[in-house]
Amino acid sequence: MNEINRLLAEKASLEDAYRDFKKKRLKLDLSRGKPDHAQLMLSMPMLDALTSEADYIAEGGIDIRNYGCLDGLIEAKRLMAEVMETSPEWVIIFCDSSLNIMYDLVSKSMTHGVMGSTPWCKLPEVKFLCPVPGYDRHFAITEYFGIKMINVPLLHDGPDMDMVEELVAHDDSIKGIWCVPKYANPTGTVYSDEVCVRFANLKPAAKDFRVYWDNAYCVHHLDMKRPCIIPDILQLTIDIGNPDLVYKFASFSKISFSGSAISALACSPANMEDVKRQMRIQTIGHNKINQLRHVRFFKNRAGVLQHMGKHAAILKPKFDLVQEILNRELAPYGIADWSDPRGGYFVSFNTLPGLATKVIAMMKEAGVVMTEAGATYPYHLDPEDRNIRIAPTYASLDELSEALKIFTVVVKLCTIDYFEKEGKAGAE
Amino acid sequence: MNEINRLLAEKASLEDAYRDFKKKRLKLDLSRGKPDHAQLMLSMPMLDALTSEADYIAEGGIDIRNYGCLDGLIEAKRLMAEVMETSPEWVIIFCDSSLNIMYDLVSKSMTHGVMGSTPWCKLPEVKFLCPVPGYDRHFAITEYFGIKMINVPLLHDGPDMDMVEELVAHDDSIKGIWCVPKYANPTGTVYSDEVCVRFANLKPAAKDFRVYWDNAYCVHHLDMKRPCIIPDILQLTIDIGNPDLVYKFASFSKISFSGSAISALACSPANMEDVKRQMRIQTIGHNKINQLRHVRFFKNRAGVLQHMGKHAAILKPKFDLVQEILNRELAPYGIADWSDPRGGYFVSFNTLPGLATKVIAMMKEAGVVMTEAGATYPYHLDPEDRNIRIAPTYASLDELSEALKIFTVVVKLCTIDYFEKEGKAGAE
Numbered sequence: 001m002n003e004i005n006r007l008l009a010e011k012a013s014l015e016d017a018y019r020d021f022k023k024k025r026l027k028l029d030l031s032r033g034k035p036d037h038a039q040l041m042l043s044m045p046m047l048d049a050l051t052s053e054a055d056y057i058a059e060g061g062i063d064i065r066n067y068g069c070l071d072g073l074i075e076a077k078r079l080m081a082e083v084m085e086t087s088p089e090w091v092i093i094f095c096d097s098s099l100n101i102m103y104d105l106v107s108k109s110m111t112h113g114v115m116g117s118t119p120w121c122k123l124p125e126v127k128f129l130c131p132v133p134g135y136d137r138h139f140a141i142t143e144y145f146g147i148k149m150i151n152v153p154l155l156h157d158g159p160d161m162d163m164v165e166e167l168v169a170h171d172d173s174i175k176g177i178w179c180v181p182k183y184a185n186p187t188g189t190v191y192s193d194e195v196c197v198r199f200a201n202l203k204p205a206a207k208d209f210r211v212y213w214d215n216a217y218c219v220h221h222l223d224m225k226r227p228c229i230i231p232d233i234l235q236l237t238i239d240i241g242n243p244d245l246v247y248k249f250a251s252f253s254k255i256s257f258s259g260s261a262i263s264a265l266a267c268s269p270a271n272m273e274d275v276k277r278q279m280r281i282q283t284i285g286h287n288k289i290n291q292l293r294h295v296r297f298f299k300n301r302a303g304v305l306q307h308m309g310k311h312a313a314i315l316k317p318k319f320d321l322v323q324e325i326l327n328r329e330l331a332p333y334g335i336a337d338w339s340d341p342r343g344g345y346f347v348s349f350n351t352l353p354g355l356a357t358k359v360i361a362m363m364k365e366a367g368v369v370m371t372e373a374g375a376t377y378p379y380h381l382d383p384e385d386r387n388i389r390i391a392p393t394y395a396s397l398d399e400l401s402e403a404l405k406i407f408t409v410v411v412k413l414c415t416i417d418y419f420e421k422e423g424k425a426g427a428e
Numbered sequence: 429m430n431e432i433n434r435l436l437a438e439k440a441s442l443e444d445a446y447r448d449f450k451k452k453r454l455k456l457d458l459s460r461g462k463p464d465h466a467q468l469m470l471s472m473p474m475l476d477a478l479t480s481e482a483d484y485i486a487e488g489g490i491d492i493r494n495y496g497c498l499d500g501l502i503e504a505k506r507l508m509a510e511v512m513e514t515s516p517e518w519v520i521i522f523c524d525s526s527l528n529i530m531y532d533l534v535s536k537s538m539t540h541g542v543m544g545s546t547p548w549c550k551l552p553e554v555k556f557l558c559p560v561p562g563y564d565r566h567f568a569i570t571e572y573f574g575i576k577m578i579n580v581p582l583l584h585d586g587p588d589m590d591m592v593e594e595l596v597a598h599d600d601s602i603k604g605i606w607c608v609p610k611y612a613n614p615t616g617t618v619y620s621d622e623v624c625v626r627f628a629n630l631k632p633a634a635k636d637f638r639v640y641w642d643n644a645y646c647v648h649h650l651d652m653k654r655p656c657i658i659p660d661i662l663q664l665t666i667d668i669g670n671p672d673l674v675y676k677f678a679s680f681s682k683i684s685f686s687g688s689a690i691s692a693l694a695c696s697p698a699n700m701e702d703v704k705r706q707m708r709i710q711t712i713g714h715n716k717i718n719q720l721r722h723v724r725f726f727k728n729r730a731g732v733l734q735h736m737g738k739h740a741a742i743l744k745p746k747f748d749l750v751q752e753i754l755n756r757e758l759a760p761y762g763i764a765d766w767s768d769p770r771g772g773y774f775v776s777f778n779t780l781p782g783l784a785t786k787v788i789a790m791m792k793e794a795g796v797v798m799t800e801a802g803a804t805y806p807y808h809l810d811p812e813d814r815n816i817r818i819a820p821t822y823a824s825l826d827e828l829s830e831a832l833k834i835f836t837v838v839v840k841l842c843t844i845d846y847f848e849k850e851g852k853a854g855a856e
Contacts, residue, residue: 032495040493041481047717050475065468067460067686095523096715103710111538111549111573121539121549137712144709145539258495260715281572282531284565287524287688287715289475 003333004419011416014409018366021406026367028403033185033345034394035258038314042307043256046297050289055296064288070279071272072264076291080264082301083219084250085232090266092275095286098251098263102212103141105247105265108278109175109208110145115244115274117208120147120175129167129177131159133348133376133387135185138178138214142378149378150174154187158195165202172205176212182230183217186348186376186389188341190228200236202245210271213248217344220254222316224309228342234266243268252294254345255304255311262291318392318400322347325401329408335415338390347390348376355414356385362410368403431761432847435840442841446794449834454795456831461613461773462822463686466742470735471684474725478717483724492716498707499700500692504719508692510729511647512678513660518694520703523714526679526691530640531569533675533693536706537603537636538573543672543702545636548575548603557595557605559587561776561804561815563613566606566642570806577806578602582615586623593630600633604640610658611645614776614804614817616769618656628664630673638699641676645772648682650744652737656770662694671696680722682773683732683739690719746820746828750775753829757836763843766818775818776804783842784813790838796831 050056058064058073071077072093081088094101113119120126128142131154142149150167153160159179168174179199181191191199199211213233221227237245244267252261265275298304323340326349330336338349351359357373364370371389374380390407392400478484486492486501499505500521509516522529541547548554556570559582570577578595581588587607596602607627609619619627627639641661649655665673672695680689693703726732751768754777758764766777779787785801792798799817802808818835820828 034495037491037494040491043493044481047478053469053472063465063468065471065685065688066465067462067681069687097711100711107535107539111535119549121547137709140709144706253495257493257717259497259713260493260717278572281565281568283525283528285687287718289685289688290715290718 007333007335007412008416008419010412014413014416017409018362018406018413021366021409024367026402028368028395028399030391030395030400030403031369031371032394033254033391035254035311036314036393039311040257042310043297046256046293049293049296055292056289058288058292062288064292067284069285069288070283071276072286073288073291073295075295076262079295079298079300079304080250080262081266083304084215084248084264084266085218086234086248086266090234090268090272092265092272092279093286093291094263094265096259096261096263097253098214098216098249099137101249101263101265102138102214104278104282105212105275106141106145106147106176108275112278114208114210115270123173125173127171127174129159129164129174130378131177131179131184132378133186133382133389134178135180135214136371136375138212139378142178147175151378151383152177154184154189156189157192158189161195161198165198168202168204168206168209170205174204175206175208176210178212178214180214180216181233182215182228183220183341183344185216185344186339186346186387188339188344188346188348190342191230193231196231196233197236200233200240200242200245202242209245211246213246215248215250216254218250219304219308220311220345221308221343222312222319223342224305224312226342234268238268244270247271255298255307256294260290262287262294315393317397318395319347321397321400322390322392322404325404325408329405330411333412333415336411345391345393347392349388349390350386351388351411352415352418353384353386355411355418356382356388358414358417359388359407359410362414363407366406366410368406435761435763436844436847438840439844442837442844445837446790446834446841449794449837452795454830456796456823456827458819458823458828458831459797459799460822461682461819463682463739464742464821467739468685470738471725474684474721477721477724483720484717486716486720490716492720495712497713497716498711499704500714501716501719501723503723504690505692507723507726507728507732508678508690509694511732512643512676512692512694513646514662514676514694518662518696518700520693520700520707521714521719522691522693524687524689524691525681526642526644526677527565529677529691529693530566530642532706532710533640533703534569534573534575536703540706542636542638543698551601553601555599555602557587557592557602558806559605559607559612560806561614561810561817562606563608563642564799564803566640567806570606575603579806579811580605582612582617584617585620586617589623589626593626596630596632596634596637598633602632603634603636604638606640606642608642608644609661610643610656611648611769611772613644613772614767614774614815616767616772616774616776618770619658621659624659624661625664628661628668628670628673630670637673639674641674643676643678644682646678647732647736648739648773649736649771650740650747651770652733652740654770662696666696672698675699683735684722684725688718690715690722743821745825746823747775749825749828750818750820750832753832753836757833758839761840761843764839773819773821775820777816777818778814779816779839780843780846781812781814783839783846784810784816786842786845787816787835787838790842791835794834794838796834
């Protein structure tokens, strides 16, 4: 308890520091995983990637400026397949963002089921498994459609697979699970080979159960020399004879331009046919000019990785700074823990129980917006009110440093409050 | 009957002509409303419309290359509002195509209802009114969602409003009507002011009834000096106090690049809020780079109209050629009728009853793809099997001339067959 006493002794100076920060009337935002301006600049030449009129004719003689080509240009599929570590014939190219694909898939399943199954809207109850902490926009989709979400702990190497296997085997109202298998949002967790194999071997009671495998950060390494590698879940399911189990997603949103990129779904031929039946009604085809622009600029996997190396050079110092400040200011007290990701866009931070909401409120008072408390849990309910998602990518190093210094002061103040109350509670 | 006898006398030479055409092994396509290559070329400078880094910062300091701006850039809303003849604050900008907006709206209504109404998937039956002949992709959306479609005759000045008023007033399972109010697909019909006013005054039994006002061809005049003008239905409904009745759609798909454009929905504030509740779950925001590119290139309504004048210069000769050939080859016999549109992308052609399927099949045999028979009717059921949609825009003048010559030969042959069978039937 020496550390705690030392912390309690600092209370007055921490309160002074917090007051001083508030006086600065800062306006900082660590809430969303947005790329830095410098990252966006790297893709500027992409906008000039189509130069001659011949550039507007894609493989097969397709004029990319006219209607058609429902599932995407073949060259875009090839590029995407290389990024997704899968085969082009399993890829459908979509519009701006993979979030939209996931939304549309859940929406379609509600109204039309999955490969001929009963539409979910006709069922008394539909459930999804949600590894926690996880991505707020995933949970928002299932919440919007009234799908009941069940928390599954995210362990160091992926979701608690004992629990996942047990649940899906016996409950045919469980229709899906949200996964970010690499550099997970927000923890940075990378699923182990064993977890991936167990996923591929799932035997769900519901024939229309799908693994929503959102490989959003597939090439988003912080250290290009030590990239994390996970198996191609789709290939695993095909090898095993379980090919229709998985929808795999990826996007260029955090590679080229956020919100103006291209995205993709990879899945089995039967799933593709099921999805295309819906697509044919919804669209004549997505923006092929943007598809070919991506192809011409990035060329192939090597081109993408080279580009992501430049991203890493911008982002790594920020993630290092987070670790440096948290280690220096908080580690000695043992009052919090946090992730040290090797890729992705977030650091997951845990306070002592019951403090996250207060920390985030005090940060807001000091002019720093953090992702709201509970956002990393379904229904915004963090059962222990501990988890805080730190998004260090968009801020400059100076801003980040400033924001994190306030953060550590606030965490300390909230922790002091916690101990004081606990002390009181103990004395009653 | 002199004309008919003259036609019957031509049978042998028509059969010869048809055989000769088949020998040519043509590959022509009059099936879809696709812009001509020359039209696409007109928009090429748009791709270079963003030149400096300052061009990437939109009004309000929004970096168009990063996430955000759910409902579109304000400058894009202004441009769209001018094209849609409405107010920017009633406009939401969407992605590539307005078809996608309509699909998403129907899909959302199925799962979540309209402004708090019962989700349509929970109702025993949902119906839409379908002015016929109409747009096949509209009908495909309602068919896909199992919505029962009721044919309403499209008269010379719009749908049969007596029927529309009567039906919507007494049947609360009728939730919508598909409208293309200007240069309708395929007839070219322009709704009269009176029809528009009657639409705005509709008193549907269903509170969640909406008019799907697809103003796809709002500026797509063939003669810029004689543009057809229709009232702003949204303003009418607002003036009347019926503001939530209408969803209004438009798109740049046939102004800039087909499938790579921007599209928009205009509606009342209450409808907008309802739609945005769904959008917030589906996307972080659509492609803003493409939005600003359109704004910089087209600038304003005057810029769009100037551009559409160039489209008209390319398209008018094609539509004139259609009239010329049909008038010359078919008018003297009185065996068919067709529209002579002042804008849009189609000519609607009616054979004698029961011939459309056969005409289209014989065209296919001769190497000319036409829109399939029945496509202009819900469920692909043209009750009289008469209507054929001619799409003259994509073919060159030479191709169009060739295809239409075959077409008139085929129509004559099928008509001869019709009279011969009728004669026989009469003789039995």
